[in-house]
Amino acid sequence: MEEILNKIKQYETIIIHRHVRPDPDAYGSQLGLKYILQDTFPEKNIYAVGQSEPTLEFIGDLDEISDDTYNGALVIVCDTANSPRIDDERFNKGSELIKIDHHPPVDSYGDINFVNTNASSTSEIIFDLNHSWNLNDSNVSERASRVLYLGIVGDTGRFLFDNTTPHTMEVAAQLMTQEFERNRLLNQLSEREPELLHFQGYILQNFNYDGEGFCSIKITKDILEKFNLKPNEASLFVNTVADIKGLKAWVFAVDEGKEIRCRIRSKGITINHIAAKYNGGGHPNASGASVYSWEEFDALTADIKSEI
Template identity: 80%
Template sequence: MNEILEKIKQYETIIIHRHVRPDPDAYGSQLGLKYILQEAFPNKNVYAVGEPEPSLAFIGDLDQISDETYKEALVIVCDTANAPRIDDARFNTGVALIKIDHHPPVDNYGDLNYVNTHASSTSEIICDLNREWNLNNSEINTKASRVLYLGIVGDTGRFLFDNTTTHTMNTAAKLMEKDFNRNQLLNQLTERDPKLLHFQGYILQNFNYDGNGFCSIKITKDILEQFNLEANEASLFVNTVSDISGLKAWVFAVDEGKEIRCRIRSKGIVINHIAAKYNGGGHPNASGASVYSWEEFEQLASDIKSVI
């Protein structure tokens, strides 16, 4: 932790990245770190970059910067397990690179790598770092508290997932002391365009449950066209089937054109080693993978069934 702080102190320009297809924790950790550093070091240039996700635009704005900005910059990547998933390929054009993450460390791509797999989220880690660094007297301002709280809420499923610990709850409680409208934010986090609810109805009528604990959902390109959806919009519904009685693991597959992106979830069964076999990885109970044909998808599904 202290080595990271010393690196931050050495550079006048700091650029913060996160993963493609960002979720609330990617946004929360990235922007939370930006706001903390801006307050602690008002003379530094601190940027957060990446392709915006429209459904999460309410969380905060990202920066547009030139290639020139990287020449003397420290780059920090939040919430990203492996380098190919980093949003904006310019991440490796800075002077130094730091990784801060809570996923299993399959790719230590940074010059400094801080990974805590016991943390519920990278947003939780950012709170821990600030406390250790004693920046701003270890206080987190309202602007940063707001986004970090959303990051923790997102990655714990509103504190329902088993990655929620007493430390997670204490960290969230500290953030909640700040004056921001939590109910409004949580409503925004779950609001959906009406067309998406029609799509959710399609999922509920067309999931494939085998009766032995495994469920699969296949979203082909023609289904995306039928509901006028982008692939990232479809992926919001990965947990639609999670309440099926007896369900132990499921895979939600979306044909994104160049690949079929598979989001794998489970209840207590370790599945990230299977995701790693198919060009992916992640947490023991929540991972992502990529296959390149529906035949390969069936093999992935078979492998998940085998661990059930």
Template identity: 55%
Template sequence: MNKQQIDILINEINSFDTIIIFRHVRPDPDALGSQIGLQHAIKKMHPNKSVYVVGTTIDNLKFIGEMDQLTDDKFKGALAIVLDTANAPRIDDERYSLCDKVIKIDHHPPVDQYGTLNIVDTDASSTSEMIYEILTSAGYGMDYIDALVARCLFIGIVGDTGRFLFSNTSPRTMEISASLLAYDIDHTAMINKMQERDAKGMQFQGFVLQNFKLEDGVGHIFITKEILQQFDISASDASLFVNAFADAKDMSAWAFAVDEDKEIRVRLRSKGPVINELAAKYNGGGHPLASGASVYSVAELKKLLIDLKKIVNE
């Protein structure tokens, strides 16, 4: 990020009466935290503007905030700000294209610069961290970051750093998190809520731990539609268990594949080998150590696993 980009962003926010904030499909805490945190901050800056957040509602993350339900006419003449979304096909509401202007703010490698303004910082732990930096760099920190904004940005940072355990946790990340904790937020309750699982989820986690395979340094499991039905769990809820076997000894990377009807969504994680190029090869992308891919048959999933083993054992 640079000051010139931030100034342009603030000028655009000042210029539009309607601002609609988007994020990616299958949102995580960072996508939702940055989205709702920015919404509240802009509303504080401009109480008379219409500021909306859109996307599919995820039940287990409702505690972060609720989405707005908009008719198509609301998008015309609006400014679209898309957060935490590396490539346009993953934006969770195709009506961003109806807006007058699109701005992208993201911390993933910039493979698809779809915005008229693209603010990308791959050194940031999360998009929530970026939103904090944008607000404070623009001089809005003290006035427009309140407890409501702070709780959203904090949970976003916690989510994308794996509770500060992942390698993307920098000294700056910790400084920002400490600053957010100075507000009146119950961070323990939020983290507990984020980690909370119902009985079905815990039983599903037991299945994952009993049935994942570890071969040549690669862990993997394929959750079929039959398994989802057996545990009465949705594909999106199943994906929350991507790190269920992350602590397995002698495992350098892993793949958590879920049958989502039209595609098999594969979440890739690594303890060292770079995997985002592999994800890009299979219709996806992401960070060097945390990416997502899509395949369309069991045979293609097997090819992906073979390629992942090659990367781990090079």
């Protein structure tokens, strides 16, 4: 922690990245770190970059910077297990690179790697880093508290997932001491356009449950076209079947054209090693993988069934 702070103090320009297809924790940790550093070092140039996700733009704005900005800059990547998933390939153009993450450390791509797999989220880690640095008496501003709270809420499933620890609740409680419109923000986090709910109805009528703990959902290109959906919009419904009685693991597959993106979830069964076998990875109970044909998808589902 101290080594990271020393590096931050050395640089005038700091550029913060996160993973592609960002979720609330990717946004929360990236913007939370940006706001904390801006509040503490107003003289520094602090940027948060990456492709914007329309459904999460209410969390905060991202920066557009030129390639020259990376000259002599410190780059920090949040919430990204392996370098191919880093959003914006310019991340390696800076002088030094720091990785801050809570996923299993499959790729130590940074000059400094800070990974805590016991943390619920990278947003929780950012809070702990700030507390350890004792910057501004460790107080977190309203804007930083808001995004870190949303990041934690997102990665814990509103504190329902197994990764929610007593420490997670303590961090959330401290963030809640700042005044921000929690109810409004939580509503925005779960809001869906009306046409998306028709798609949710399709999932509920067409999921494939084998009766032995495994469920699969296949979203082909023609289904995306039928509901006028983008792949990232379809993926919002990965947990639609989570309440099936007896369910132990499920996979939500979306044909994105160049690849079939598979989001794998489980209840108490470790599945990230299976995801790693199929060009992916992630948490023991929540991972992602990529296959390149529906035949390969069948092989993936067979491996998950074997694990069950």
